[in-house]
Amino acid sequence: MKIVVLGAGVIGVTSAWYLAAAGHEVTVLDRRPEPGLETSFANGGQISAGHAEPWARPGVVPKIFGWLGREDAPLLFRPRADWAQWRWGLGFLRECIPGRFERNSRTLSGLAIYSRECLRALRRGTGIRYDELSRGILHFCTSQRDFEAVARHAEAVRAMGISRQLKSAQECLAIEPALDDSRSPVLGGVYTPEDESGDARRFTQELARLCAEKGVRFEMQRTIDGLEAAGGRVESVRLGAERLCADAFVVSLGSYSPLLLEPLGIRIPVYPLKGYSITLPLTPEHADAAPTVSLTDEAHKIVISRLGNRLRAAGTAELTGYDTSLNAIRCDAIVQRIRHLFPALGAIEPVDRWAGLRPATPDNVPVIGRTRMRNLFLNTGHGTLGWTLACGSGRVLADLVSGRTPEVAFRFFG
Numbered sequence: 001m002k003i004v005v006l007g008a009g010v011i012g013v014t015s016a017w018y019l020a021a022a023g024h025e026v027t028v029l030d031r032r033p034e035p036g037l038e039t040s041f042a043n044g045g046q047i048s049a050g051h052a053e054p055w056a057r058p059g060v061v062p063k064i065f066g067w068l069g070r071e072d073a074p075l076l077f078r079p080r081a082d083w084a085q086w087r088w089g090l091g092f093l094r095e096c097i098p099g100r101f102e103r104n105s106r107t108l109s110g111l112a113i114y115s116r117e118c119l120r121a122l123r124r125g126t127g128i129r130y131d132e133l134s135r136g137i138l139h140f141c142t143s144q145r146d147f148e149a150v151a152r153h154a155e156a157v158r159a160m161g162i163s164r165q166l167k168s169a170q171e172c173l174a175i176e177p178a179l180d181d182s183r184s185p186v187l188g189g190v191y192t193p194e195d196e197s198g199d200a201r202r203f204t205q206e207l208a209r210l211c212a213e214k215g216v217r218f219e220m221q222r223t224i225d226g227l228e229a230a231g232g233r234v235e236s237v238r239l240g241a242e243r244l245c246a247d248a249f250v251v252s253l254g255s256y257s258p259l260l261l262e263p264l265g266i267r268i269p270v271y272p273l274k275g276y277s278i279t280l281p282l283t284p285e286h287a288d289a290a291p292t293v294s295l296t297d298e299a300h301k302i303v304i305s306r307l308g309n310r311l312r313a314a315g316t317a318e319l320t321g322y323d324t325s326l327n328a329i330r331c332d333a334i335v336q337r338i339r340h341l342f343p344a345l346g347a348i349e350p351v352d353r354w355a356g357l358r359p360a361t362p363d364n365v366p367v368i369g370r371t372r373m374r375n376l377f378l379n380t381g382h383g384t385l386g387w388t389l390a391c392g393s394g395r396v397l398a399d400l401v402s403g404r405t406p407e408v409a410f411r412f413f414g
């Protein structure tokens, strides 16, 4: 089949890869000059299959109220006259109910573990390099209260079949000695040794190159204006005055997916959830002071990944519409925390500060599947876990388009 993939972020490119592998003729469209220049550009780098959980969970609501009005809060709601934003916020609160949290966690974990397997197979098959590290992810705690909470949580998720190793303070430091100098001592944590990290942008661009070698066509700097439908099918994609026809279409436009679908009467609960990252260049003299195990700082909700000779730290979530401007206070909060955790890096100035819009659903479960337009498929809404879920999502999407049953159980759209 002739298939057009809309969007060349990590989700669009992995979709193209698996569609091409299934024998389809694939064209990818994107408004940017290169793949991976929007939300997949500078994320936290974690392939966190062992922690593939929604942010909407019991216990988070009182924290959100405690953070209200704090400019450096990990999760910030900036109310706007935007019904989509309020609907998303209310949906998020509903997903905090315990039964829903468990259901969503199971769904996400299943896809995430499958996705990690797909990524490993892809790596073995292609030799793709993207500053990857397979040293696990350590969630560390700097307060006793947080440690007790993560220990209780690790026990609860064990009952769901998700395995996490509880680690003492000494064990955490043995896993990541760079934490030894932290100005807030590490009191314990949870380790998932099977987890990985790597540069999502580099992966996206390298995979796009491999896709092109397989015959996938990339049409960059092409702004998609709409979809033309008739008789329950999409006939073409509108690019200015031009129309591009195909047998099937896959929407992977990240946070912009709902805007393209709305005129067709297809509603998906995706809304932008803004986050920030900073990237530090590491000189040889500082290399040992920076961690190599990917980390999650439980207290500040920051993820930290070593990407070759750079250190990436990312976090914070802001519900503020389609706004990608940099907020100095929120970026500085990440910089200060990195200096606090790794004082020996204090002299290094972060060169790259970045903000991106996570395409978030209230339950964090992505929207993957066929719409009521028979040849229109969705692979979008991966929120905080797009890099973790990318390969598995691309693979199941290609299975659905090809009429095969995906290998993993999932709540598919439609």
Ligand SMILES: Cc1cc2nc3c(=O)[nH]c(=O)nc-3n(C[C@H](O)[C@H](O)[C@H](O)COP(=O)(O)OP(=O)(O)OC[C@H]3O[C@@H](n4cnc5c(N)ncnc54)[C@H](O)[C@@H]3O)c2cc1C
Pocket: 006, 007, 008, 009, 010, 011, 012, 029, 030, 031, 032, 035, 036, 037, 038, 039, 040, 041, 042, 043, 044, 045, 046, 047, 048, 200, 222, 223, 224, 225, 252, 253, 254, 255, 256, 274, 275, 276, 277, 303, 314, 315, 355, 356, 357, 358, 359, 380, 381, 382, 383, 384, 385, 386, 387, 388, 389
């Ligand atoms: C601060 C931060 C930290 C994160 N950390 C992690 C992490 O550690 N692990 C993890 O798993 N996930 C993480 N994520 C989430 C992850 O980065 C995203 O889920 C993922 O990048 C989404 O990919 P995407 O392909 O759906 O969207 P995008 O990468 O945004 O791709 C969408 C593409 O569509 C194109 N596009 C949009 N509209 C149009 C149009 N009208 N015409 C043409 N092209 C268009 C854009 O140019 C873009 O290239 C993080 C996100 C943020 C913001």
